[in-house]
Amino acid sequence: MIRAFTLEWLKLKHYKVFWILFGLYLLAQLIITNGGIFFLEWLQSKEIDIEGIDPTILPIYDFPDIWHNATWLGSFVKILISFIIIVSVNNELSYNTLRQNIIDGISKREFLLSKLSLILFLAGVCTLVLFTSGLIAGFMYSHVTDLKYVFSNMEHLVAYFMQLVVFSLFAFSVAMVIKKAGFAIVLIFLYSMVFEPIITAILEFAPFTKDYTEGIVKFFPIYSIEKLCGKFYESPFARYIFQEIKEGPLWFEWIIPVIWAFIYLTFITWILNKRDLKS
Amino acid sequence: MSVLKINKLTKKFGKLTAVDQLDLTIEEGQVYGILGPNGSGKTTTLGMILEVVAPSSGSFEWFGGVENVAARQKIGAILETPCFYSYLTAVQNLRIVAHIKKCGTSNIDNILKQVNLFERRNDKFKNFSLGMKQRLSLAAALLSDPPVLMLDEPTNGLDPEGIAEVRQLIRDIAAQGKTIIMASHLLDEVQKVCTDFCILRKGVKLHEGSVHEILGETNVVEISSTDLDQLTTTVSKFEGLEKLEKENGSLKAFLKEGQSSDHLNRFCFDQGIALKKLIPQSKSLEQEFLKILKEND
Numbered sequence: 125m126i127r128a129f130t131l132e133w134l135k136l137k138h139y140k141v142f143w144i145l146f147g148l149y150l151l152a153q154l155i156i157t158n159g160g161i162f163f164l165e166w167l168q169s170k171e172i173d174i175e176g177i178d179p180t181i182l183p184i185y186d187f188p189d190i191w192h193n194a195t196w197l198g199s200f201v202k203i204l205i206s207f208i209i210i211v212s213v214n215n216e217l218s219y220n221t222l223r224q225n226i227i228d229g230i231s232k233r234e235f236l237l238s239k240l241s242l243i244l245f246l247a248g249v250c251t252l253v254l255f256t257s258g259l260i261a262g263f264m265y266s267h268v269t270d271l272k273y274v275f276s277n278m279e280h281l282v283a284y285f286m287q288l289v290v291f292s293l294f295a296f297s298v299a300m301v302i303k304k305a306g307f308a309i310v311l312i313f314l315y316s317m318v319f320e321p322i323i324t325a326i327l328e329f330a331p332f333t334k335d336y337t338e339g340i341v342k343f344f345p346i347y348s349i350e351k352l353c354g355k356f357y358e359s360p361f362a363r364y365i366f367q368e369i370k371e372g373p374l375w376f377e378w379i380i381p382v383i384w385a386f387i388y389l390t391f392i393t394w395i396l397n398k399r400d401l402k403s
Numbered sequence: 404m405s406v407l408k409i410n411k412l413t414k415k416f417g418k419l420t421a422v423d424q425l426d427l428t429i430e431e432g433q434v435y436g437i438l439g440p441n442g443s444g445k446t447t448t449l450g451m452i453l454e455v456v457a458p459s460s461g462s463f464e465w466f467g468g469v470e471n472v473a474a475r476q477k478i479g480a481i482l483e484t485p486c487f488y489s490y491l492t493a494v495q496n497l498r499i500v501a502h503i504k505k506c507g508t509s510n511i512d513n514i515l516k517q518v519n520l521f522e523r524r525n526d527k528f529k530n531f532s533l534g535m536k537q538r539l540s541l542a543a544a545l546l547s548d549p550p551v552l553m554l555d556e557p558t559n560g561l562d563p564e565g566i567a568e569v570r571q572l573i574r575d576i577a578a579q580g581k582t583i584i585m586a587s588h589l590l591d592e593v594q595k596v597c598t599d600f601c602i603l604r605k606g607v608k609l610h611e612g613s614v615h616e617i618l619g620e621t622n623v624v625e626i627s628s629t630d631l632d633q634l635t636t637t638v639s640k641f642e643g644l645e646k647l648e649k650e651n652g653s654l655k656a657f658l659k660e661g662q663s664s665d666h667l668n669r670f671c672f673d674q675g676i677a678l679k680k681l682i683p684q685s686k687s688l689e690q691e692f693l694k695i696l697k698e699n700d
Contacts, residue, residue: 127502134499139490215488224486227453228503228543229476401455 128234129241131225132212136242141211146246149204150253156201157194157254158261160184182364185265188277192360192371194258195284198250199353203313205246205288206295210308213239213299223401232396236389239296247288251281279372283352290349290381291316293388300395320346348380404467406431406551406582407452412461414447414606421447423606424461429584429599431550434577436593436614437586438692439603445586446483448603449555453480476504479544480553485536489529493520493539496528497546506547518542534565541572552576554585558592570596594618594688602695610695617691624664625682627653628671637674641667653680 136142167179184193216222222235230238263269295312302308324347327337341347347355352373354360409427413420422444429435437445450456452463454471465474487496494511501508515521518538523531531539537560544552557573558566573596577583587593593600594614601611622645628634634654638647643662648655656667664683671678 131499131502134495134502135488135491138492138495139488141490219488220484220486221488223455225499225503226455227475227480227482228500229472229478229505230503231472234472397457400450400457402450 125237125241128237129245131230131234132238132242132245135215136212142208145204145208145211149201149208150250152201152204153198153250153254154257156197158257160193160197161261161265182361183267184361184364185261187262187266187268187270187273188275189360189363190258190262190266191277191280192354194254195280195353196358196360198254198284199287199350200356202288202291203316205250205292206312207309208246209239209243209292209295210299210305210312212242213296214303214305214308217299217303218305220401226401232393236392236396240389243289243292243296247285247292250288251285254284255281277372280353283373283378286378286381287349287352290385290388291346293385293392294345294349297388297391300392316346320344342376343380345384348377348384351377352381404431405429405464406433407463407465407584408467409448409452409463410461412448412451412463413459414444414451414456415459421606422451425603425606425608427601427608427611429582431582432577432580434573434583434596434598435585436597436600437584437603438588438590438593438600439586440588442605443588443603444606445588445603446555447606449480449482449553449584449586453478453482453553476506476547477549478551478553479547479549481540481544481557482553482555483559485540487528487536487539487543490527492527493524493531493542496539497543500543500546504547504549510546510548514542514546517545533560537561537565549581551582551584554583556587557585558587558589590688590692602692604696604699609699614688618686618688620663621684621686622658622660622662623684624656624658624667625650625653625680625684626656626667626671626678627680628676628678634671634676634678637671637676638667640674641670643667643670 161180161184164179164182164184167173173179183189216225216235225235226232259274262274294316295308298312299305299308302311324341324344327333328341330337342351350356354370358370405428407427407429409425412422412425412427414422425444425448437448439445447456451458452465453475465471466477469477488499491499493515497511497514498508501511512521512524515524518541520535520538520542523535528536528539552573554573557569561569570592573583573585577596577598583596585593585597597614599611599613602609626634626638631649631652631654635647635649638644638654638656641656643659643666644656645659646657648657658664658667664681668678668681
């Protein structure tokens with residue numbers, strides 16, 4: 125795995141596009157997860173209140189709620205991580221360097237491992253940045269700083285990491301099939317942000333079919349990934365109004381994305397072994 | 404030890420059989436040419452033994468059974484177009500190759516000097532001319548000092564000077580005792596650099612053998628002397644003669660089995676004629692190639 129990651133590192137460390145995309149992603153994640161206080165202050169300056177309360181006293185940075193809040197917000201920008209994966213995989217196909225690498229002396233399995241190591245690295249760094257920025261924001265604003273609370277509900281961070289990994293594997297699979305990077309990006313955007321959400325929303329909420337189809341939506345690829353940190357309409361901030369929200373994924377909501385991850389890996393392996401790499 | 408042993412290797416693309424039951428053995432130290440017209444299955448064969456094209460059936464074995472990935476690390480391959488990361492410099496690209504081939508990076512500067520790219524080592528690949536790109540892929544192939552070099556149409560797209568350089572390089576490398584496998588559709592090229600060769604047509608191996616053997620001398624000797632008529636009458640009496648033809652101011656003597664040019668020369672000398680010209684004619688690969696193709700029609 126170290127050899128595989130070193131190979132990937134040699135390819136990326138001098139690649140400007142990669143650093144720009146990765147920097148943008150981290151910045152977007154930082155802004156969306158930690159910018160809440162500025163939003164609340166803005167609400168306050170407009171003299172908007174929430175159910176009669178001054179918005180800035182909402183405990184959005186309180187431990188351990190901050191982990192749920194931040195990971196839910198962070199999921200909104202995960203599409204950016206798929207761009208990095210697509211660009212990286214697409215380069216190997218369009219420059220024909222996947223073929224060249226194999227001729228020079230790696231196996232197809234090692235190629236898969238090198239990309240997997242990149243995915244784990246990116247997801248790891250993103251989760252670590254989210255954890256660090258969460259700690260800093262928490263210690264600045266949280267009303268509770270008892271370590272027992274600071275480090276509880278850590279499963280949200282595991283769910284966030286898993287979400288990024290499985291989503292990246294989805295992007296990897298798409299990039300192996302669609303050889304035009306731009307088209308692959310558009311396709312992933314449309315599918316994950318438009319098509320699947322509409323389809324699953326109909327299946328889940330349409331009054332006539334709902335009773336029969338509600339049960340199958342949890343198996344959809346993007347739906348199951350998003351369920352890890354909560355769907356966009358499952359805002360953890362609802363707790364400040366209704367007092368009651370769903371905390372963390374249920375057992376099958378952990379399992380389904382793992383199954384998808386295996387499906388993606390199997391699919392990529394199959395494609396790598398089946399396809400002839402011609403120049 | 405055989406460097407490569409191919410056993411009934413077959414590749415089908417739908418209904419088309421690109422390579423058909425190919426058997427091939429390449430020994431250490433050979434400069435082996437795979438000769439055939441375009442579309443005869445040369446590149447597909449190379450693709451299969453490098454594991455970028457999946458065989459339909461059959462097998463192959465490197466270095467008497469070394470695992471394929473490890474074997475490829477000991478092969479320097481130059482196939483058609485050079486493939487590198489366009490956003491990386493020459494040195495950065497070679498570092499990736501060194502990492503894959505597990506050969507260390509200390510040789511990079513030397514190799515770049517050898518292929519005349521040292522001055523441009525920190526330029527990005529995308530800014531290279533075609534010739535420079537080809538030289539970089541040569542550098543990548545030689546980087547790990549591999550015992551086997553594989554080339555696909557090595558002189559394709561090069562100017563005459565480049566062609567001469569590459570051929571000299573192949574001879575130099577072969578002189579170090581390395582094994583070279585090359586695919587070419589140029590008869591002349593195979594004749595000039597290879598020790599052994601095979602001929603492929605439509606994926607079928609038509610012939611295999613050593614270049615030297617097939618290019619041996621013929622039984623035809625071209626002779627002339629000051630007085631051609633006198634020579635004609637004299638040589639006609641030569642017992643070892645089968646046929647005599649007149650051509651462009653000289654004679655073509657077809658000799659019987661077991662007779663050679665020195666017999667003829669001695670005979671003429673004994674008859675008091677000094678030969679002005681005595682050229683035993685050797686075969687050309689082109690004639691043999693056409694002959695083999697015809698035999699197999």
